[in-house]
Amino acid sequence: MIDELDRAFDDDHDGDPRQELPPGEASRQRRRFGRMRSVLAMCLALVLLGALGVGAVVVYKKISGALGASDWATSADGTEVQVEIKSGDTQADIARTLKAAGVIASEKAFVEAGERNPDALRIQPGFYKMRTHMSAKDAVLRLLDLKNRIVNGITIPEGLSSFRVFKLLAAKTGIAEADFRAAAEDPLALGVPDWWFNRTDDKKVTPSVEGFLFPDTYEFAPNATAESMLRVMVNRFLTVTGSMNFADTVPAELGGIAPYEALIVASLAQAEAGNADDFGKVARVAYNRVYKRIPDLTCACFQFDVTVNYSRELAGKDPKPSSGLSHDELTDAKNPYNRNAEGMIPTPINNPGKAALEGAMSPPKGDWYYFVATDRQGHSAFSETFEEFCQDNETAVKNKVLQQSSC
Numbered sequence: 001m002i003d004e005l006d007r008a009f010d011d012d013h014d015g016d017p018r019q020e021l022p023p024g025e026a027s028r029q030r031r032r033f034g035r036m037r038s039v040l041a042m043c044l045a046l047v048l049l050g051a052l053g054v055g056a057v058v059v060y061k062k063i064s065g066a067l068g069a070s071d072w073a074t075s076a077d078g079t080e081v082q083v084e085i086k087s088g089d090t091q092a093d094i095a096r097t098l099k100a101a102g103v104i105a106s107e108k109a110f111v112e113a114g115e116r117n118p119d120a121l122r123i124q125p126g127f128y129k130m131r132t133h134m135s136a137k138d139a140v141l142r143l144l145d146l147k148n149r150i151v152n153g154i155t156i157p158e159g160l161s162s163f164r165v166f167k168l169l170a171a172k173t174g175i176a177e178a179d180f181r182a183a184a185e186d187p188l189a190l191g192v193p194d195w196w197f198n199r200t201d202d203k204k205v206t207p208s209v210e211g212f213l214f215p216d217t218y219e220f221a222p223n224a225t226a227e228s229m230l231r232v233m234v235n236r237f238l239t240v241t242g243s244m245n246f247a248d249t250v251p252a253e254l255g256g257i258a259p260y261e262a263l264i265v266a267s268l269a270q271a272e273a274g275n276a277d278d279f280g281k282v283a284r285v286a287y288n289r290v291y292k293r294i295p296d297l298t299c300a301c302f303q304f305d306v307t308v309n310y311s312r313e314l315a316g317k318d319p320k321p322s323s324g325l326s327h328d329e330l331t332d333a334k335n336p337y338n339r340n341a342e343g344m345i346p347t348p349i350n351n352p353g354k355a356a357l358e359g360a361m362s363p364p365k366g367d368w369y370y371f372v373a374t375d376r377q378g379h380s381a382f383s384e385t386f387e388e389f390c391q392d393n394e395t396a397v398k399n400k401v402l403q404q405s406s407c
Helices: 002-011 023-067 091-100 107-116 118-122 136-144 162-173 177-183 226-244 246-253 259-272 276-291 305-314 327-331 354-361 386-398
Strands: 080-085 126-131 153-155 217-219 370-373 380-383
Touching (some): 118 136, 226 246, 246 354, 259 305
């Protein structure tokens, strides 16, 4: 190419004597032309190198695509790590979690391994024991093998008081019961919104976690603390009541009653109803007794023995069967949870489940003020008058549900 340029420059002077230049000027032009040739040659070389570079990148990408994403062969000397697969995680989410923990070499390899294994869609949320430097294929298989899932499921039954919840959690987790009591001292710090403690009466409210520890089966993180566990339970309560639209439905359907007052009633229904079918009716009885006044009742009060037993738990004592509670215990005027305490009691007495919450939120209409269990299945008879209640008591005695009538 340089020879061609030389000839091109030489041809510019052939056959025309008028173009001849003085010796000094000719030398300067030759040097100038030489520099131009060098610059032009360098530019052409750079263009060629650039073209080669682009081609190399394209070829590399094609080869990389053909070879697939980077992956490891499962290493026997990998260290054990714990990873959490969260509810709703996609394959890409799981891949990011595993990559961050050093389990897999690349997210793409895991996603592709999942695409090749239809069972990957069945990976369950929870905590898993994994190992670092695993092949993507083996990582998928390990997540599908439930032997590697860290299972510490704890079931909180419906209707337990917070004190019994703390005792159960302590027994299952090894965390001191005192730690749960301490964590529960500030419900707002656990996530309960302050508006939940609003009431329609003038009674002073001391925020309590009672009622907000939603009964369910939980799988807590292996390193969970007492506070974090209670936070999870409070959050479940807020999620469930939010999905029910509890806080808006209660005042709209029940004449302005506050959600907290309905939560109290739900806890009473949970404790008093012998059958889930009766939650709503028991709730209606509670509302009628507090917000309506009839001649048969001496006070606008619940008159439930279970409230007195809750006060025993508050005092660190074990509950008693109703027959074991003395008249003085039942009617102690100093006890805000006594049978004859006017209006709503200070707090819920347990942690009700969804069915009891639904019953308190939307109870059936009825002028019932009394009820009594009348069969072995726990179904109750509901009545408007004390005379009807006494007749229902006789039925309960005949069915051997009661030893004697309470009338």
